[in-house]
Amino acid sequence: MSITQERTNSVIGQRMLRREDPALLTGEAKFTNDLAIPGALHLAVLRSPYAHARIKSIDVADARTMPGVVAIYTGKDLHSTWAAPMPCAWPVTPDMKNPAHFPLALDKVCYVGDGVAAVLATSETASRDALDAIDVIYEPLQAVTDLEVALSDKTIIHEAIGTNKSYTWNLKVEGTEGAVDAAFKSAAYTVSERYVQQRLLPMAMEPRAVAAVPQPFGGDITLYSATQVPHILKVMTAITLGIPEHQVRVVAPSVGGGFGSKLDVYAEELLCVALARKHGAPVRWVEERSENTQATIHGRGQIQFVELAADKNGKLTAVRVRLIGDMGAYLQLVTPGVPLLGAFLYAGVYDLPLAYDFSCTSVFTTMTPTDAYRGAGRPEATYAIEVAMDALARKMKVDPYELRKRNYIKKEQFPYTAFSGLTYDSGDHLAAAEKAMSHADYTNLRKKQATQNVAGARKRLGIGMTSYFEMCGLAPSRVLASLNYGAGGWESATVRVLPTSKVQVVTGTSPHGQGHETSWAMIAAEKLGIPPEDVDVLHSDTAIAPLGLDTYGSRSLAVGGVAIAGACDKVIDKARLIAAHQLECAAEDLEFAQGTFTVKGSPDKAVPIAAIAFAAFTAHNLPDGVEPNLEAQYTHDPKNFSWPFGTHICIVEVDTETGKVDVLKYIAVDDCGNQINPLIVEGQVHGGVVQGLAQALYEEAVYDEDGNLKTSNLAEYLVPAACDVPPITTDFTVTPSPTNQLGVKGIGEAGTIGSASTVMNAVIDALTGLGVTTLDMPASPNNVWKAIQAAQGGK
Amino acid sequence: MQVSITINGSTQTHDVEPRTLLVHYIREHAQLTGTNIGCDTSSCGACTIHLDGEAAKSCTILAAQADGGKVTTIEGLSRNGEMHPMQKAFMENHGLQCGYCTPGMVMAAIGLLNENPKPTDEEVRLGLEGNLCRCTGYHNIVKSVLAAANK
Numbered sequence: 001m002s003i004t005q006e007r008t009n010s011v012i013g014q015r016m017l018r019r020e021d022p023a024l025l026t027g028e029a030k031f032t033n034d035l036a037i038p039g040a041l042h043l044a045v046l047r048s049p050y051a052h053a054r055i056k057s058i059d060v061a062d063a064r065t066m067p068g069v070v071a072i073y074t075g076k077d078l079h080s081t082w083a084a085p086m087p088c089a090w091p092v093t094p095d096m097k098n099p100a101h102f103p104l105a106l107d108k109v110c111y112v113g114d115g116v117a118a119v120l121a122t123s124e125t126a127s128r129d130a131l132d133a134i135d136v137i138y139e140p141l142q143a144v145t146d147l148e149v150a151l152s153d154k155t156i157i158h159e160a161i162g163t164n165k166s167y168t169w170n171l172k173v174e175g176t177e178g179a180v181d182a183a184f185k186s187a188a189y190t191v192s193e194r195y196v197q198q199r200l201l202p203m204a205m206e207p208r209a210v211a212a213v214p215q216p217f218g219g220d221i222t223l224y225s226a227t228q229v230p231h232i233l234k235v236m237t238a239i240t241l242g243i244p245e246h247q248v249r250v251v252a253p254s255v256g257g258g259f260g261s262k263l264d265v266y267a268e269e270l271l272c273v274a275l276a277r278k279h280g281a282p283v284r285w286v287e288e289r290s291e292n293t294q295a296t297i298h299g300r301g302q303i304q305f306v307e308l309a310a311d312k313n314g315k316l317t318a319v320r321v322r323l324i325g326d327m328g329a330y331l332q333l334v335t336p337g338v339p340l341l342g343a344f345l346y347a348g349v350y351d352l353p354l355a356y357d358f359s360c361t362s363v364f365t366t367m368t369p370t371d372a373y374r375g376a377g378r379p380e381a382t383y384a385i386e387v388a389m390d391a392l393a394r395k396m397k398v399d400p401y402e403l404r405k406r407n408y409i410k411k412e413q414f415p416y417t418a419f420s421g422l423t424y425d426s427g428d429h430l431a432a433a434e435k436a437m438s439h440a441d442y443t444n445l446r447k448k449q450a451t452q453n454v455a456g457a458r459k460r461l462g463i464g465m466t467s468y469f470e471m472c473g474l475a476p477s478r479v480l481a482s483l484n485y486g487a488g489g490w491e492s493a494t495v496r497v498l499p500t501s502k503v504q505v506v507t508g509t510s511p512h513g514q515g516h517e518t519s520w521a522m523i524a525a526e527k528l529g530i531p532p533e534d535v536d537v538l539h540s541d542t543a544i545a546p547l548g549l550d551t552y553g554s555r556s557l558a559v560g561g562v563a564i565a566g567a568c569d570k571v572i573d574k575a576r577l578i579a580a581h582q583l584e585c586a587a588e589d590l591e592f593a594q595g596t597f598t599v600k601g602s603p604d605k606a607v608p609i610a611a612i613a614f615a616a617f618t619a620h621n622l623p624d625g626v627e628p629n630l631e632a633q634y635t636h637d638p639k640n641f642s643w644p645f646g647t648h649i650c651i652v653e654v655d656t657e658t659g660k661v662d663v664l665k666y667i668a669v670d671d672c673g674n675q676i677n678p679l680i681v682e683g684q685v686h687g688g689v690v691q692g693l694a695q696a697l698y699e700e701a702v703y704d705e706d707g708n709l710k711t712s713n714l715a716e717y718l719v720p721a722a723c724d725v726p727p728i729t730t731d732f733t734v735t736p737s738p739t740n741q742l743g744v745k746g747i748g749e750a751g752t753i754g755s756a757s758t759v760m761n762a763v764i765d766a767l768t769g770l771g772v773t774t775l776d777m778p779a780s781p782n783n784v785w786k787a788i789q790a791a792q793g794g795k
Numbered sequence: 796m797q798v799s800i801t802i803n804g805s806t807q808t809h810d811v812e813p814r815t816l817l818v819h820y821i822r823e824h825a826q827l828t829g830t831n832i833g834c835d836t837s838s839c840g841a842c843t844i845h846l847d848g849e850a851a852k853s854c855t856i857l858a859a860q861a862d863g864g865k866v867t868t869i870e871g872l873s874r875n876g877e878m879h880p881m882q883k884a885f886m887e888n889h890g891l892q893c894g895y896c897t898p899g900m901v902m903a904a905i906g907l908l909n910e911n912p913k914p915t916d917e918e919v920r921l922g923l924e925g926n927l928c929r930c931t932g933y934h935n936i937v938k939s940v941l942a943a944a945n946k
Contacts, residue, residue, distance in 0.1 A: 025891065026873055259929070515892070683892055721925070
């Protein structure tokens with residue numbers, strides 16, 4: 001198949017409605033907590049009310065006598081159950097400090113929400129009622145919530161490692177020794193900025209839920225979980241509990257969103273499995289929302305120091321970045337790797353010489369562990385370079401778009417080998433930016449702004465832009481090896497043509513809202529020349545789809561979708577041998593189109609793949625050496641990341657008296673290469689943009705100095721509603737990726753990666769006339785008003 | 796205590812604890828799991844149903860308060876194997892992704908059109924203020940509701 005989208009009769013590229021929807025729209029879909037599991041015991045977890053405390057004693061005597069209570073366990077009771085501590089799969093440096101972390105705390109709690117005891121009871125209400133009757137005596141210790149204070153080691157959180165510092169990871173690239181320092185010395189312009197990536201709560205609408213169903217006599221166990229990563233969870237459950245891996249089956253039923261927060265191995269999953277085995281009965285747990293805010297990972301949490309050096313024309317000559325990463329109390333599955341995922345992107349979409357100096361020091365705090373949240377490291381990096389570019393433009397007194405145009409990597413430079421050694425596959429930044437500018441009517445908009453933002457004007461117009469690169473499609477296994485990641489980045493697919501010519505696609509991806517069933521059927525239909533309705537997509541059950549690395553990092557299409565195309569190729573290759581045998585010709589004399597093999601030059605000599613599938617099933621007359629059945633498995637290990645890109649523009653009006661920001665217009669022009677289903681692509685952009693916009697304007701996990709999460713439910717944490725966000729104008733350019741046969745790139749995180757900086761640049765732009773040059777997220781009325789007052793200096 | 800509620804046309808009676816919320820009655824006693832729970836502060840709207848013809852968050856009502864009432868849940872919308880026009884509009888406009896907020900969102904949207912059959916974009920956004928979605932950015936939800944209104 002070619003990588004252009006101008007073919008006729010193509011399934012790929014159609015706005016096909018989702019086959020997932022009827023079940024979800026009628027209540028037929030089953031999420032984990034919807035599963036009927038007779039005889040299940042209910043788990044509830046007692047959580048620490050202290051951010052940092054020693055556990056002096058735990059008295060469960062009263063709780064044990066409460067109605068319905070079956071058993072109560074403390075961390076010490078269960079300690080011998082664990083074959084290994086909870087997993088961190090990404091030891092980013094050989095000397096990284098990783099304190100042992102168990103599903104229930106032993107002597108000490110390290111964040112509000114840390115598990116202290118587990119109750120098993122015959123109903124959910126009985127299990128929760130019993131929590132109140134457990135008497136724990138704590139010796140409170142100093143909470144550590146400030147990253148710079150944490151680095152001082154004044155209060156050590158994990159005594160066993162003797163420091164709050166987990167690791168320092170460096171990426172220094174210099175053409176010649178001292179290139180970065182020299183560039184800064186000789187720069188015509190420099191900017192030096194400090195940004196804070198506030199902690200965010202992922203807030204997937206479905207809280208987590210788990211059910212473990214044992215077979216007491218066979219030893220097998222089935223773990224149902226609201227997870228993005230059933231395959232990773234299976235391996236990790238086996239390792240952590242010392243269960244032979246082939247006895248663990250993990251199923252992710254319908255999953256209500258993840259955004260990275262379900263890309264993890266959680267205490268409650270391990271507790272359910274351990275206790276189900278101990279009691280020989282199913283054990284289930286469902287998370288309440290206020291529990292979710294503490295017990296499910298948080299996102300972001302970085303302090304960024306960013307310096308840019310530029311020559312007299314504004315051409316970037318060096319970038320220097322220092323990060324402090326907030327790991328929270330423990331390292332979860334990929335916690336330490338999140339800053340690294342952004343480490344290569346602090347020069348954004350710009351043509352930078354070999355003068356790049358990145359260093360990240362990550363530190364433990366007494367807050368909920370952080371981990372991957374939509375974009376994971378890349379929104380942070382994009383924010384830093386793009387907000388700093390606007391700062392540079394202000395300093396130079398040039399238009400921010402003009403400054404970017406002077407720095408964009410040019411279309412003809414692709415594939416472009418970057419300072420980091422990574423190759424950007426394809427791109428045309430100027431084309432995407434021009435399209436966005438045209439939607440915004442940029443020149444006239446700037447004129448309108450000049451007219452509106454005069455001295456004394458109360459409502460100020462602001463225009464912000466971002467041009468971004470998303471490094472996604474995680475990931476080439478060899479690159480992951482160089483970053484010390486504990487697994488590969490491949491994806492598996494099996495394509496099976498059934499005797500009646502219906503097709504099963506088995507994928508290792510694990511969707512939770514992305515519409516894989518629809519899109520994967522489209523890929524197989526296109527390749528095999530059959531209607532998409534004839535294709536079923538099987539996923540998210542390790543007994544049905546045993547091989548896979550799941551869904552995160554905008555990898556599903558660029559890795560998993562390409563694996564399906566590869567498996568289809570193998571099916572076609574095998575079918576060709578059978579067709580040649582039947583038509584009595586050489587395999588290379590056959591061409592395959594629209595689901596039929598035809599002898600070249602003899603259009604009457606043809607056989608459809610349906611007939612070959614049946615022949616392969618009966619096996620009555622197969623060529624020698626060809627096995628019965630028409631099925632192939634293919635594992636795709638990508639040659640490169642995929643590099644979607646685009647330009648976003650946001651137009652805001654800021655009320656300078658109240659600090660309120662109104663988003664008037666949001667334009668997203670994205671390029672994810674060829675699109676399988678544009679309907680789904682647009683949906684991903686809409687949702688992604690709003691999640692980034694929410695970071696810019698609304699959301700923040702706020703801790704007080706004692707380490708209490710003050711935004712611990714959906715009444716206090718401001719997830720925007722429909723009335724808080726604008727309609728999104730989406731448009732696209734199409735620059736196929738040359739590194740995979742479908743020409744596709746990822747799109748799941750792009751919206752989020754491009755939007756926070758776009759909105760913040762717009763807000764700061766609105767206030768430039770008032771002297772505001774920097775503003776922390778979220779740009780809430782309070783923060784905006786305070787920034788205006790500070791800039792006005794009491795005028 | 797005994798609580799009788801007519802759910803999707805069928806009257807059922809269950810013995811429940813007095814503290815039982817309507818959403819738990821629907822999910823656990825009536826075993827209709829299409830109505831979802833997304834929070835514990837009545838903020839998210841995932842549990843929106845219709846009680847006596849009006850959209851309501853079923854976590855804000857005790858089952859006992861609904862005794863003798865008529866409830867429609869997401870399972871009760873389709874007729875003769877056909878989805879309700881609002882369900883169809885959500886499908887045709889890609890108004891859902893993970894689908895967890897969807898049952899509540901659809902019930903709230905139907906309630907909105909019952910009160911205001913021809914809303915503007917802004918009225919839809921304000922009318923759905925009590926229902927949170929984390930996937931769609933609301934863009935296609937608003938489009939779905941407007942499409943249903945124009946049918």
